[in-house]
Amino acid sequence: KNEVEQSPQNLTAQEGEFITINCSYSVGISALHWLQQHPGGGIVSLFMLSSGKKKHGRLIATINIQEKHSSLHITASHPRDSAVYICAVRHSGGSNYKLTFGKGTLLTVNP
Amino acid sequence: GAGVSQSPSNKVTEKGKDVELRCDPISGHTALYWYRQSLGQGLEFLIYFQGNSAPDKSGLPSDRFSAERTGGSVSTLTIQRTQQEDSAVYLCASSLGQGAKWGLNYGYTFGSGTRLTVV
Numbered sequence: 001k002n003e004v005e006q007s008p009q010n011l012t013a014q015e016g017e018f019i020t021i022n023c024s025y026s027v028g029i030s031a032l033h034w035l036q037q038h039p040g041g042g043i044v045s046l047f048m049l050s051s052g053k054k055k056h057g058r059l060i061a062t063i064n065i066q067e068k069h070s071s072l073h074i075t076a077s078h079p080r081d082s083a084v085y086i087c088a089v090r091h092s093g094g095s096n097y098k099l100t101f102g103k104g105t106l107l108t109v110n111p
Numbered sequence: 112g113a114g115v116s117q118s119p120s121n122k123v124t125e126k127g128k129d130v131e132l133r134c135d136p137i138s139g140h141t142a143l144y145w146y147r148q149s150l151g152q153g154l155e156f157l158i159y160f161q162g163n164s165a166p167d168k169s170g171l172p173s174d175r176f177s178a179e180r181t182g183g184s185v186s187t188l189t190i191q192r193t194q195q196e197d198s199a200v201y202l203c204a205s206s207l208g209q210g211a212k213w214g215l216n217y218g219y220t221f222g223s224g225t226r227l228t229v230v
Binding site: 033035097 | 153161219
């Protein structure tokens with residue numbers, strides 16, 4: 001079993017829809033990252049969370065430490081949001097520098 | 112610089128040749144990381160530098176892979192005798208430090224990656 005599991009693997013939405021991507025992890029962490037990767041592009045860090053909730057524009061990220069679960073929400077989705085969204089956790093303890101990644105969620109937003 | 116810079120952005124090489132991938136981190140970032148993303152796979156950790164030292168090389172897949180960092184800045188990932196399974200996007204990231212205390216974590220900045228194709 002992977003240490004970081006994302007769902008869904010693929011998601012297709014219509015412009016304007018509310019999107020939720022989920023991430024569950026099984027290890028102790030010091031932080032959780034949500035990353036965005038466009039086709040052929042590099043990775044952009046969207047959020048780094050250690051508790052609660054963060055909001056940037058139309059993006060909202062939440063984390064529940066007790067349940068080892070995080071969600072990324074996109075409100076009023078737009079075709080330019082189409083990308084792969086990756087959840088990554090930073091381990092607690094001795095390997096705290098290392099990120100373990102989920103396999104990503106491919107989001108396609110149609111006009 | 113303003114961001115993490117990687118070069119080349121694309122590299123096609125023949126099987127058996129050596130390649131060097133370069134990463135120029137954000138100025139002042141002491142921590143530098145190399146990750147690899149193979150087709151259809153998630154990102155995997157390769158190596159971590161703190162300053163010029165590499166406390167963790169555990170992700171390097173074989174002894175054909177090596178990396179160094181000089182002056183606490185630029186890092187080079189070298190792959191010797193490339194094989195087709197080395198084809199992947201190689202991503203570099205840097206951060207201010209590696210403090211792990213809850214709430215004092217440092218964010219990562221990723222480069223755009225080098226797409227390596229071994230033919």
